[in-house]
Amino acid sequence: MASREDMSLEKLAWLSRISLGEEAEELRRRIERARRLIDKLLEARLEGVEPLYHSTGSEGLLREDKPSGSLDRERALLNAARVEKGFVVAPRTVEE
Incomplete structure (x- = not known):
């Protein structure tokens, strides 16, 4: 692991594949406050x-x-939008 001095905010941003704009200085201050807290x-x-x-x-x-106690199958399926062969059928969410 790199030391604090070796790991600049710019290098961390580059490694993270993010670009820092105006928020870089505020982020730098927040990181420094966190470092001081950790040191304490x-x-x-x-x-x-x-x-x-x-x-x-x-x-x-x-x-x-x-x-x-649990519900019997019939009562458990009463509010299901769609039921087939005693099971709840949900809309497909994964493409093949």
């Missing part, structure tokens, strides 16, 4: 800090995933 985050001292896996501090808040 990298300075954080994390020795002895336990990772946070759940924001609530508790793990067992989700219910067990069990199937509930």
Whole structure:
């Protein structure tokens, strides 16, 4: 990976196959703000800090995933625009 100094905004634009116009300077400022924020985050001292896996501090808040009652085929197909042989027929979206 190239260093910050090696990877200019113009080179990134060229690699991305995009052209930058008037927005280049604003983009450059936003990238620099993001770099400063990342640098600040990298300075954080994390020795002895336990990772946070759940924001609530508790793990067992989700219910067990069990199937509930379902519709029979006839009721499930009642609102379908088109049905053939017990299946919903949708408009073709892919060309051959």
